[in-house]
Amino acid sequence: MTRMQELSRMMKALEDQLVVCMKCGMCQAVCPLFAETGREADVARGKLALLDGLMQQMFEDPEGVSQRLNKCLLCGSCAANCPSGVNVLEIFIKARAILTGYQGLPPAKKAIFKGLLAHPALFDKLGEWGAKFQKIFTKPASDVIGTSCARFMSPLIGDRHFRPLAETPFHKMMPSLDTRAGASGRKVAFYVGCLADKIFPHLAQATVDVLTHHGVGIFMPENQACCGIPAVSSGDTETFQRLVRHNIRQFKAGEYDCLVTACATCTSTIKEVWPMMTATDDRLHAEARQLADRTFDIHQFLVSELGITGGEAGEADTPVTYHDPCHLKKSLKVWTEPRTLINASRGYRLKEMAEPDWCCGMGGSFNLQYYPISGRIGERKRDHIRSTGCRIVATGCPACMLQLSDSLSKAGDAIQVKHPVELYAESLKPT
């Protein structure tokens, strides 16, 4: 069997899912990438056709297909709008795993995933060093947003305006927690997530404060690892499973009703990708499924489980606009709860922007690899935010928070980027 025949055989595992696409092209209406480029290879229908092409042995080498498959935000807008219900994200993630298994991981990604991400303690350490040294290379860009930019020309940073690593990551402020259920009678496990730990510790703190305020016990084990999305979306199933295994082990030590995170991406990864990409290991798969079934997004937990409702509107309320993270609205169908939480925050009132669920263009490593396009998608979002006249934009995902900060800061807009939980936590403080 030639190598392309072998790859074709591997791809056949996806055949039953691929044939569901009737090539109607409706994904073109919602794909944030296609809206910028107009290229069929950038939209789901095109990518599905390429995977079908690999299966039919239409190509002499898989590199062209692989490149185009990786040029995707994995935002799931296409799947949410698909008339035939093609499971686009599952197909893409599995296809990336097959292609990476076949072609191998690029050296830089290999070093980062296998050398760093797979070792949570080392990853934490490096983050702490980075926080100390980053000021040498960067300077503040916007006081309101809290972004930095490069001090001098840097190929790594380019013209990005980024949120710097926090001086003290959350795991240093609060290494672990195990509190009893209070008035609510509920106890949750809190999965912090890399961005909330290293860049937005204030958000992690706010989450703990809000849960404590409502009498919810918290189990937060130390030495939590990345949820694995960067590895699995690059096709590195091995590192991914290693991280899942590590996290499950850490969280097994406590007793709780359910697990919550304040990161849309982590939540959707745990709920959907953990069970999806662990099928090769029965035990791991069963444990991942069990945890996934009782994982909640923080807004969903606060509103649907604890019953927090939006308060009365006040004359002097500060308007806040809200951006729907794709991983919350399109993957988990959570979009009313964050809005309720904003309105439940005393002194704040939701003001909708146009196209609130249009992707911000972050897409994790997509932003690193395709920064100019990611930036253009971000500009569309920025324009919508700016048109609301709000001085605060809230969003339920730290990854979106990074992208919104970059887009707003570069345009010189003095608009703060917050997580709804931060607003709510703030409103609980005595005035």
Add this chain to the structure above:
Amino acid sequence: MQVKTIVKAFEAVAGVDNVLSEPADLATYAYDAAVLDKVMPAIVVRPTSSEALGQVVRLCNENRLPLTVRGAGTNLSGGTIPLPGGVVVVTNGLARILEINTEDLYARVQPGVVTAKLAAAVEAQGLFYPPDPGSQAVSTLGGNVAENAGGLRGLKYGVTRDYVMGLDFFDVDGGLVKTGGRTVKCVSGYNLTGLMVASEGTLGVFNEITLKLIPPPAYRKAMMAVFSEMGQASEAVAAIIANRVVPATLEFMDNFTIRAVESYSQAGLPLDAGALMLVECDGYPGQVEEDAAKVESICKEMGATSIRVARDDAERDKVWEARRAALSALAKVKPTTVLEDATVPRSKIPAMIRALDAISKKYDLTIGTFGHAGDGNLHPTILTDRRNTQEWERVEAAIEEIFEEALAMGGTLSGEHGIGTAKCRFMEKETSRATMVYSRRIKSAMDPHNILNPGKIIGGQS
């Protein structure tokens, strides 16, 4: 010329970023929404100016390269599938609305403008562009004109053809041909506009389209009627029209489609209903109320078991949600969805429904039928799996029989999806030998080297 040399020539006129020739890019322009085999082009060009578009057409002609224009690639008859080694010209780089004229009631657009975007822009100006093909969220106006696309409002408002006032298009030499204009009346020269509508890219390449706009209706009223048999519903359709009521939309769906929609969207549809009829009347309030009352009493007379009239916009949306979900719901039943659009004179709808039923039984196939009952344009939708070769043979035989039945009733092969390559071998049956000869003569006069979407409509190319 070698492909490489030609790529260079295209790059010189359209820009380096707008010419694609890598296999992994070409493979994404090898298909459209029709259930047909892929065909790989050699080059894809995406012009972003009129000048570049004209030059690209000229270059194709000079180099004898078959050229297929593509908007969103939503064609259902293979019209945008290229020829082997051909050139695909993508129009989404020409997507500007050039003018919306609220005094003379027209819009001028480039061919790549998305239908729904124009409709929204026009609505924002207090006007109305009625054609609403099912793919309007992505389909382009160039494609709509090239296929003479229809939609849900065909019965009262007509189809794309009825809104094309004028066109600029490139002939094969890259010369700009102008036809029609911005005036309501215009009799200068041949009606080339009429010739170009539905020409499926075989006679010229659109550069600019002038579309008629109308004032929007002041008032709307939607209702849903349940029948125990499809026959009753189709007779009610015929009776509504015979009673001089022309609703804006008059749709129906059969029991299979009702059940598919219900399992997909839990809209609360009656699962035991033989047919569901959806009607919307629009116009002035007084007239709409009168028409709606007439429709209601006709439906009752024809044996409707229940009628639900939408009292507000939310209820109206609910009525149409069910219809909009029809294709999605059917598509989820099996991997391959063959959406046909054979159309018959309205009075023949009951007969056509019976014929479809017989065909489904004869070939042992799952066929869900829904569609634009008011204009005789049904969408029998065959649900199958193309990988099952035995069943696929039966599907092809069934399609052929559907065409034959429609033609025997004085109908047509295609109401709105076009002929493309999928139906060209049946063309002579619908028309005549002489029609085909006449059409081919026009084609060879306009396109002597046969480079404009060869093989579409009139055949003559594999």
